[in-house]
Amino acid sequence: PVVTRMMATIYSRNSNAEAEITVYDIYGTAKFRIKKLLQQGNNMIEIGCESLYHGPYFLKITTKNGRDSKAFYKL
DSSP, rough: SSSSSEEEEESSSSSEEEEEEEETTTOEEEEEEEEEEEESSSEEEEEEOSSSSEEEEEEEETTTTTEEEEEEOOO
16 A cells, blocks of 8 residues: 555666656556666666545556556555
């Protein structure tokens, strides 16, 4: 669960990988979107969630090499 901010650990196999990080609500509407340059290994990314309403959301990370998503809940 998330209250005000979320710290996401994003692993990258490649150095200087451009990633798009998006938060979607359960209806598929993008609520937050940023682009970050990831370094090889673990990258800590802070995502502000204070403006989101209470409920379920999805965090999606997209790079040229693939994508992954994870559900989370805003308290």
